[in-house]
Amino acid sequence: MLPRIASFLTAALLGLTLFQPAVGQAPHTGDVFVDKGGVLRWAKGKQEVALFGVNYTAPFAYSYRALGKVGADREQAIRQDVYHLARLGVDAFRIHVWDVEISDTLGNLKENDHLRLLDYLVDQLERRGIKIILTPIAYWNNGYPEKDTGTGFSSIYGKDAAYTNPRAVAAQEHYLTQFLNHRNPYTKQLVRQDPGILAFEVCNEPRYHQPEGPVTAFADRMAGAIRATGCRKPVFYNIAESPQVHNAILNAKVDGLTFQWYPEGLVGGHTLHGNFLPYVDRYPIPYAGDARFKSKAKMAYEFESADVVQPVMYPFMARSFRTAGLQWATMFAYDPLAIAYANTEYQTHYLNLAYTPAKAISLLIAGQVFRRTKRGQAFPSYPADSTFGAFRVSYREGLSEMNTPDAFYYTTSTGTRPVAPAQLRHVAGTGASAVVRYGGLGAYFLDRLAPGVWRLEVLPDAVPIRDPFAKTSLAQPVTQILWNDQPVQLMLPGLGDNYTLRGINEGNTAQATATGGRATVRPGVYVVAAAGQNTAAYGAQTPFGAGQLGEFAAPAPTDLGPQVRHTPPAQTGAGQPLRLTATLTGVGPRDTVLLVAQHYYGRTTQIVPMVATAYATYAATVPAALVYPGLVRYWLVLRRGGQARTFPGNFAGQPGDWDYAHPEHWEVPVVAAGAPLPLFSAGADKDLTEAHGVGENQGWTDYVTTPTGALALRLAQEPASAKNPAPTAGAPVVALRAYFGDRLASRPAAELAGFRAVVVRVRPGAGAGVLRLSLATRDAVAYTADVPVTGTDWQEVRVPLAAFRPAPLLLVPRPYPGFLPLDYTAPRTPGALKLADAEVLQVVLGAAPAGPAPLTVDLESVSLQ
Structure with missing residues (x-):
């Protein structure tokens, strides 16, 4: 207890608030129960539970193997990811445990590295105040997207046999007994007694068919096996996967029901474009009027806006879940930092604070939506509900936003002004706003430590270079990470124009004074203070939320050299200037970027300078004289010193050189006015x-x-x-x-x-x-x-x-x-x-x-x- 008391006193003397909503401190501790009305409540205080977060799979299956392939220290990887989850305000974690990797065919628990890392993960989550629901039985083998290697009972009993084969049923009972009686060596708690583990969902996405009697009998038997260990935590069961036998689950002796949501399906093979907000406008459950349904708590064990990178879906999903009466929702699945560069883990999903910053900030906002929206609260239909309470969601702007007196969060540049600037305590976002103008492409966080003193955290630039939802490989990055000096302008009340910045994370020795409110920063953590403020008391080890002020986790720069991402227009109209834009990284201050355009096999070639319109975005206009009916082909040339690199292909030299023999190019058809x-x-x-x-x-x-x-x-x-x-x-x-x-x-x-x-x-x-x-x-x-x-x-x-x-x-x-x-x-x-x-x-x-x-x-x- 002494270290915690000392930390509290230090924080109080420095004017810090130990409760930091932006870094994921949970407001409640202890056990939960389901009341007679089907409401999940905290045992202490009887308040309703409302927890929002993610699934995360690092201890198991592909994620475990991939972390090994890239040479990552798995414990360090877990620590970094849990820090980022806390940074995003996550207070709920769920995972279907790959029983196939920690059991034998009889259901005996194996003490191995997978189980050890699960224990370690649980401990790290609990240190951040993140609550846990575990699903002990996954029914999956461990191969996807590779070959299966698991040898537990799920490797020999499929879902259809799992509830009908007596040996399969016995193995599951045996396994549940040992799993719940397992003692975590890090928390020193039995799994069934751990106060950080709130409940158990028996099994992941079971598959059932008629008749219903055996389904109810199996669910009761599994729930009974959990309770026979002495566990008094709520037991949840999936009702959404086999809706044809929903009555069997409603009749089962369980405390709660679980649901999932993939509003535009899964595995599209490419990024989906268009307005999908109507897909998440509501989550109507067909049995909502059934008295048996009303008596049970509800949770979403998995959800995701698959194949969508727009940062607008999560807040709507969170709100729709609350309207439907759900009290827990966990996205599937947060990508481990060490392998998120390639998005190889379930490529239809993509979420990581460093690699998908805007989408990650939308998760932060969605968590606030979930906690602030009353269970059962109704809203008008889209688009009238695009602004609700402190929140605004705009498909046209690609924006999710939260604006309260103490917090201002946004997923992209916004013209909205904070409702109470003088009361602001937390800012998080990407791009520019009325209080922060940032030139980079990473997320940033600002948390007030005292009047005129703030903590600034800046993540590296994340540049998408490939479609993350297409075919993936660990050898093929989809997002490039770059550590750059980027301009920042802070316009926070009480900070002034000549504030100071002092780096405090490991290896960050930067010190600077702003001029006119403007400064330059690299990725890291800074103490930012008004001129004249003494910040000597704020160091890397100063308590901050559930961690320390100098904590920082970020991927190393992606060593790829210059990268270009560009999709040519399907066609363009004749006689009109042709505006072309491309994403280009690795351009130095003395480099030149050119667009070389030619009417296909025509005699005229235009060389047009490309201009940076934002970080890593370049644009040029092909003159109208070259845009006559036919085909315009073009290349992008990066000149550095006396050398040139040409894209597509990143080849040495440039078009026009006598020995430039590469056929790769972009092209766009030019059609006459009125053409189809x-x-x-x-x-x-x-x-x-x-x-x-x-x-x-x-x-x-x-x-x-x-x-x-x-x-x-x-x-x-x-x-x-x-x-x-x-x-x-x-x-x-x-x-x-x-x-x-x-x-x-x-x-x-x-x-x-x-x-x-x-x-x-x-x-x-x-x-x-x-x-x-x-x-x-x-x-x-x-x-x-x-x-x-x-x-x-x-x-x-x-x-x-x-x-x-x-x-x-x-x-x-x-x-x-x-x-x-x-x-x-x-x-x-x-x-x-x-x-x-x-x-x-x-x-x-x-x-x-x-x-x-x-x-x-x-x-x-x-x-x-």
């Missing part, structure tokens, strides 16, 4: 769009060739069978979703006004259902029209834009779990379609009466004409 604008082309866009079945086993997609050899997307309805009953006539069975907002932006507004129809090149199969087109705007308002196809031959069908009428937006990719809504209707009746606002195309095949063979429609292209 492609919204979807099967051959060109197959890796950029989403095409999936909508119902359960009712639809699928494939690519086929036309008689001329062109590629076409096949939309197919499965034939009916005993296991696959025919869907309701007209119901969506398969859909294409294609984002075209960037293509629309490449054409002048005057041209857009000249388009009159959507033209579809299509071949309907005999008996196929109705084909519908939908154009969705940036505000997620959908306009729909049918495609009047006849016969079974290839044909071009014109659908006048005037025929499109407001209609519900089909939510594809399909939200998961399957009980979630499949459509969204704008709350206000919209006016006529404004083409300039459109950004997403949907082509939907409606169900037809089932036949003996698949019913198909082949789609080659969709364009505006």
Whole structure:
């Protein structure tokens, strides 16, 4: 106790607040219970529980192996990640324990490195005040995305046998008994008695089928095994994974129910673009009115906005969970710092404070939404709920924001002013605001220590260089980390224009005085003080929240050299200057960046200087004289001293050199005014769009060739069978979703006004259902029209834009779990379609009466004409 008392006294003398919401201190300690109304409450004080955080898998499976492959010290990796989680205000942690790695086939617990690291992780989380719910049984083997090597009971009993095979049931009982009676050597606590572990979810995503009796019996038996150890903590059980037997779980003798949410599906293979906020506007649970449901606590064990990097989804998800009555929500899964550069762990997810700074700040904001929103609190439908309480979410701005008297958090540059600048205690964000202007691409945090004294923490620049949701490899970084001197301007009340900065993290000896409020910083931790303030008492070991003032964790610079990320426009209009932008890293102050453009095989070559418009962003304009109908090809050249490097390819030399023999280049078609604008082309866009079945086993997609050899997307309805009953006539069975907002932006507004129809090149199969087109705007308002196809031959069908009428937006990719809504209707009746606002195309095949063979429609292209 003496060290803690000493720390408290030191903090009090220095004017610090030990409770720092921005660094994840939990407001409650001790056990929890579920009351008769199904509310999870703290045993002390009886307040409702509201905890928000992440899953994190470093002790197990791929994460464990990958940390070894990159040579990371696993304990240090855990310490760094837990610090970052605390920095993001996380106060909840959940993981499905890979039982296959810590048990044998009989369910005996193995004392090995996986179990030791889990114990170590639990201890580190508890030191930060982060509460824990463990799911002891995962049912997964440990291989994904590699080969399985686990040898526990889950390696021989699949999910179907897990609750029906007597040996499997006995092994699970044996394992649960030993797991809960395991003593953590770091906390010295038995798992079942550890006050930092609030509850247990029996098993991860079980798979059940009718009849329901064995399901209830198994759930009761597993819950009984936990309670037989003497454990009195709440027991939760998954009800969302097998909704067809939900009554079996509602009848089970468990204290709580668990849910998950993947609102736009999983594993898209590329970044999804467009407005997905309607997908997370609500989380309606179909059994919400059932008395059995109401008597149980609710938690979201996993959620994620998969394949989306926009930092706007988490706050909406947190709010929707609270409206649905959930009291715990943990995102799956936070990427370990040491391997986040490649996003190889579940590549459909991507979240790490250093590597996805804006998305990470949105998690910080979402945690505040979750804790500040009352359980069951209702909100208007999107977009009216984009501003709620202290929060604002804007798809158009790419912004999530929290603005309270004591805290101001934002995910990108914002024009919002703090509501009470003089009362500010915490600031976190990326980009610029009314109180901070920062030139880098990393996150930063400011916490007031005393009047006129602040702690500033700056993370390195994180530059996306590849699509993080495409095929991944540890040998292929998707985000480049750079440690740079970056300009900062602080405009905090009481700080003044001539404040001082003093580095205090390990190795940071920087000292500087601002001029006119402006200074230069590198990644690290600084004590920032008004002129004349004595800050000698603030050192690296000074207590700060649950840690110390000088704590800092950041990845080393990514040693890649200059990197370029650029996607050429799909086309551009003739006679208009062509503006091109690219992400380029590794440019020194004396380097020159050039754009070399040439009409394909034309005689004229333009060399245009590229100008930095922001850190790592360069732009140049190709003169209109070169932009005549045809094809413009171009390169980006980085000149350093007497040397040149050319992109794409990062080759020595430059185009025009007699021996520059590399064929790589970018190109953009130049079309005459009024030329068709492609919204979807099967051959060109197959890796950029989403095409999936909508119902359960009712639809699928494939690519086929036309008689001329062109590629076409096949939309197919499965034939009916005993296991696959025919869907309701007209119901969506398969859909294409294609984002075209960037293509629309490449054409002048005057041209857009000249388009009159959507033209579809299509071949309907005999008996196929109705084909519908939908154009969705940036505000997620959908306009729909049918495609009047006849016969079974290839044909071009014109659908006048005037025929499109407001209609519900089909939510594809399909939200998961399957009980979630499949459509969204704008709350206000919209006016006529404004083409300039459109950004997403949907082509939907409606169900037809089932036949003996698949019913198909082949789609080659969709364009505006």
